[in-house]
Amino acid sequence: MIIILFGAPGVGKGTQAAILANKLSIAHLSTGDAFRAAIKNQTEVGKLAKGYVDAGDLVPDEVVARIVDEAMNDASFANGAILDGFPRTQAQADALAGMLSARGLSVHRVVNIDVDDATIIERLLARGRADDTREIIENRLSVYRQETAPLLDYYTAQDNLVTIDGVGEVEQVNQRILSAIS
Numbered sequence: 712m713i714i715i716l717f718g719a720p721g722v723g724k725g726t727q728a729a730i731l732a733n734k735l736s737i738a739h740l741s742t743g744d745a746f747r748a749a750i751k752n753q754t755e756v757g758k759l760a761k762g763y764v765d766a767g768d769l770v771p772d773e774v775v776a777r778i779v780d781e782a783m784n785d786a787s788f789a790n791g792a793i794l795d796g797f798p799r800t801q802a803q804a805d806a807l808a809g810m811l812s813a814r815g816l817s818v819h820r821v822v823n824i825d826v827d828d829a830t831i832i833e834r835l836l837a838r839g840r841a842d843d844t845r846e847i848i849e850n851r852l853s854v855y856r857q858e859t860a861p862l863l864d865y866y867t868a869q870d871n872l873v874t875i876d877g878v879g880e881v882e883q884v885n886q887r888i889l890s891a892i893s
């Protein structure tokens with residue numbers, strides 16, 4: 712079962728993905744976490760990604776594809792996965808479709824977590840990660856609107872998309888997601 716958690720930065724994809732992966736006993740693939748780990752360990756991918764991540768820009772699709780393909784080769788992936796922060800462009804969505812079909816897998820559901828911008832900015836400023844300054848957050852939101860939000864139409868056309876309200880208690884939001892994917 713492949714589930715995509717979709718939504719703007721700060722809607723709670725990472726928090727919800729970790730809980731779901733645990734409840735459903737499947738892998739959790741966060742491209743954001745994967746890049747932060749690669750940057751910390753100064754791997755080749757980390758060096759390629761660093762400038763983009765620091766600025767809140769998208770890492771080039773080829774670099775993203777490398778890290779995702781690597782993660783999908785892990786044995787745990789065959790049982791399914793929660794994808795968090797991927798795909799973020801149409802090219803990535805196309806690459807994902809190819810990588811999944813090569814493995815005999817397909818997307819079960821795309822869950823769009825909806826949170827208003829004011830709440831997003833408040834949450835991210837409170838989180839205080841290195842890329843959570845007001846200026847970089849605003850850039851990430853604008854990149855989301857331009858590059859990523861158009862995928863909502865693409866997944867709607869595939870009849871795969873369900874939108875849930877991401878405002879509320881973490882467990883309450885998690886229940887909404889669980890009913891959306893059941």
Ligand code: ADP
Pocket residue numbers: 719720721742743744746763764765767768769770771775795796797798799803851
């Ligand atoms: P957020 O969703 O809060 O922006 P993430 O942890 O998902 O945070 O991602 C952090 C950064 O990692 C992004 O701003 C971007 O630079 C990079 N990144 C993560 N996933 C992708 C992706 N699929 N394509 C391109 N860049 C990505």
